[in-house]
Structures are given as C-alpha cells and as structure tokens.
Amino acid sequence: MSEAPAPRLRRSVGRSAVDARHVLVAVLCVVGVVAAWWFVLAQATGPLPTPATVLGRTAAFIGNLLGAATDAPPAYAQLERWVDMSGLVFDTLVMSVLAMGLAGAGALVSIGSASRLMMVGDVGTRRQVLGRAVLLLTRGTHAVLRSVPELIWAMLIVFVLRPGILAGAIALALHELGVLGRLGSDVLDDLDPAPLRSLRSAGAGSPQLLMYGALPQVLPQLVTYLLYRWEIVIRATVVVGFITGAGLGHQLRLSLSFRRWTEVALVLLLYVLIVWVVEAIASWLRRLAR
Amino acid sequence: MSSTSQRRRLVVTRPRPTARTALSVLLIGAFVLAFLGLDTTDDLIHQGGLQAAARLARSLLAPDLSPEFLVIVLDATLVTVSYAVAGMTVAIVIGIPGAVIVSGVLVRGRRARAVSSVLSRGTFGFLRAMHELVWALLFLAILGLTPVAGILAIGVPYGATLARVLGEHLQNAPKEVILALRSSGASRWQELVYGRVPVASGDIVAYLAYRFECAVRAAAVLSFIGLGGIGYRLNLALHDFRFDRVWPLIAALVGLIAIIDVVSARTRRTLQA
Known part of the structure; x- marks a missing residue:
C-alpha cells in the first residue's frame, strides 16, 4: 500500500x-x-455586456429575488405559499424516483450483454459471433442514450407521450440508462473471471451465469452508482420539468416569465433544499449498501 | 494467500444481510409507491402520439443528408463545441483556485484549514446545487439574450464542481510524498506544485475531460434560452415536423461525444507516457 x-x-x-x-x-x-x-x-446580436454591467445587473437581480421590486410581502415569507409548493416538490421527487427505478431496471437487464467478459472469450457465450454482435449493439445503444442529454430526450418524448410526470421520468431514465449501463458493464468487466469460468464449465447457461455468478457480486456497486446518480438526476428533474410541464421546473419557468421574482426565490430555495435532502438520503442509503 | 483473503472477504460481506435487505425493500418500495402515486386518469400516449413515433422511426431510415442541411449541422456542432470550450475556460478559472482553497492545503494550522474548507464548501455547494440550465434561465433573466449568459451558465456551476472534486484530489495525495517534500524543507506552495499536483495530474485531466463532455451536452441544450447550437436546430426541426432532420443532428452530438472520448483518452496517455 505504501509502495503504490x-x-x-x-x-x-x-x-x-x-x-x-x-x-x-x-x-x-x-x-x-x-x-x-x-x-x-x-x-x-447586440453589444456584449461589460463585467461591470454583469455585476450590477446580478446585484439588482438578487435584490429582486429578495423582494426589492414589489411592496407585496415576499412569497418565501408566507407559510401558505410553502404549502402550495409542497405538491410540486413531491411531484419532482416522484419523477426522480421513477426515473431511477426505470433506469436501474433497464441497466440490470442490459449490462450483461454490454460486458465484454460476459459476452466473448471463454466465459462468454458459445456463439462468439453472435456474442460480439450483441455486445457492440448494446454498448452502442448505451453510448447513444448517454450522449443525448435528458432535455433532448424530453423534447422528442413529448411528441409521443402526454406531458407529465411519467413522460419526464422516461426522458430522464433514457439518459440514465446509458450512464448506468456503461458504469455497470465496466464493473462486470472487472470481475474475477475464474469463478465464472468454473460455473460455465459446470454447464451454466448465460442467464444462469449472470444470475448466480455475476449479479450477486456487482449488485452492491450498482446500487451505490444508482444512488450517486440520483443526486445528479434530482438536479436534472427540474430542467426536464420545463419541457414536460411538471413539478418545480414548470413552476420556475412560469414564475420567471411572469416576473414574480420572490416566487422565483421560493422555487430556487425549495430546489436547493430538495437537492441537499436527496444528497443526505442517498449518502445514508449508500452506507446500507456497503 | 488468495484463498485466505477470499475467505476473509466472505466473512466480511456475509454478516450484514439485514441492512441490504432493508435497502432493497426501501428502494423497490419507493419505486412502487411512486408508480402508484401517479395520476393515471389520462392516457399515457396522446392523440397522434403513435403516428408521431412511427414517423420518427421511419425518418431514421431516410434522414435529410442534403449538402445544405449538412452545412447547418456542422455549423451547429461548432457553435455547441465553442460554447462548451468557453464555458469550461470560465469553469477552470473559477475551479482551479477554488480547488486550492477548498482543499486547504496552503493554509497552516488545523483550525484555519477547517474554517477555509467550511466557508468555501458552503459557497461552492450552493453554486453546485443548481443545474446548468437553471443557471441559464437565471442569467437570461439577468443579462438578456447574449452568448455571455450561456457561457456563465456553464462556467459558474462547473467551476464550483471542479473546485470540490479537484480539491479532493489535491487533499488525497499520498502522505509519503508530502512528508518527503516537507522533510526536505519544501514550503506549502512547493508541496502543492511538486507533490500534490503531479501525483493527481492523471485524475485531474481525466476529470476535466469528463466535465468537458458534460459541458458539450449542456451547450447542446442552451437553445432552451434561445442560444444557437445543436439544440436550436433540433427545436426548429421538431417545430416544423421535419423529423428527417432530427437524426443527423443527434448523430452529430453522439459523434462529438465519441470524438471527445477518444481524444481525451489519447491526451491522457500523452501526458502520462
């Protein structure tokens, strides 16, 4: 250890x-x-703002958020506004949980065929050409899914699905499946091949090899990744909500376009809070996975 | 040797089935509850949704590859990359000094280090909490429609993330390296430049490359606040129901990310060779 x-x-x-x-x-x-x-x-198209204008306008904007632009009591100081918004917070959380569940299930099903170790070589399937083809196809699919950001998936999905929580969750899940697929198949590739080889030579088929040889070893790592990605997905959920018209993101867009600045402040506050709460929950759950 | 270590691993992993079972129940339960909580009075697929899906799929076989459109795709790709590069330069300008401050490696004394770390972590943690597109919306509200809004939207949150992650890399330098430098009379600054940075350089470059990849994805959706790039063209194509133009744009984005992957792997090897 000290040599490394x-x-x-x-x-x-x-x-x-x-x-x-x-x-x-x-x-x-x-x-x-x-x-x-x-x-x-x-x-x-116009003149560029100088650093002084950027700073000045930022200061003015922060003032607006705090309530400088209006005489009405700021939204973040009214308890009933917090209660109003709690439904949106709940929707946002539900969307992120659905997205992680869908992506996790998809990853569980697909990482076996995205792993070089499981598909080719002496541990892999007996039909090597087929194995190689499936490997390339799955890896390519994961790469495409993860190269396209959630928001673009959302833009495409609202053409097919009714805008809402589930549409947003599916858009998030598509991108996340690409990420988790890559991470999960890398973990599979790093497994010690010896036990898998002996399972194979004892006559196990590919599904059995995955079920009894590989998944039990990689599942804790996969769950850890899932929880890490949840922290990232909760941030993105708000953005996908812009397009699919659900949760805090939708409200943020409305409040911004109506220039209700103190309401914007409340939404941002809830957003940061929800991100921190999810980070805390995820790190607690990760300790259980270890 | 290997058999004992394997046996030890078995003993270590075995005795906590309850925690893992509880975790599985929690995760699956949360997912099922989220599903049950959905309002399913409306159909999931809206009217004409299936036709739209079919048209999207069909256009995959007949994409618009006319030279005029390919020039547009190339231009959009260049705009997107340029936003990502400009955003990343801002992020690096914020993130590298930030990393040194967050890691507290230049500060002497345990208490001063704790104070510097808590202060900077708090600030950067707040900047980091919001997605780059939320920043884009805020900068749009502050500055109006200007490329500077897009650059800052990528630069500010990514700078904060770089500060935290690179700061951790600097902190995690092996103790032997630091002690060796310290015992030969190196100052804190020399410790950083000759010890911590060289040891972490591979990880730092790898993380910067990963963040650049994320910046490209973020830049691709800056169209959301009205700025140019791949997302802008994609929006136009979708609004005009020109599904045959959707796929070349997505292919450009996928290809771009793949190129960055290859180049970053090669650069890392050049730097480490």
Missing part, C-alpha cells in the same frame, strides 16, 4: 519538465480556446 505511489512520482520528477508533446498539446489548447471564444462571441 512511488513509481508515479519518480516518473514525473525524473522526466525533463518541458517536452515537445506537452508543448504541442498546450499550443493546440490555447488556439482552440481562443477560436472558440471568438466564435461564441461572434454569435452576439
């Missing part, structure tokens, strides 16, 4: 600090960054 870091340190100290490859990477990075900034700022 030594070779890495020696390697980085022993090499000359400046190296042609480093210079090349650095120059390419700088050129890329300058080109990107120029290209983005060229998209502007």
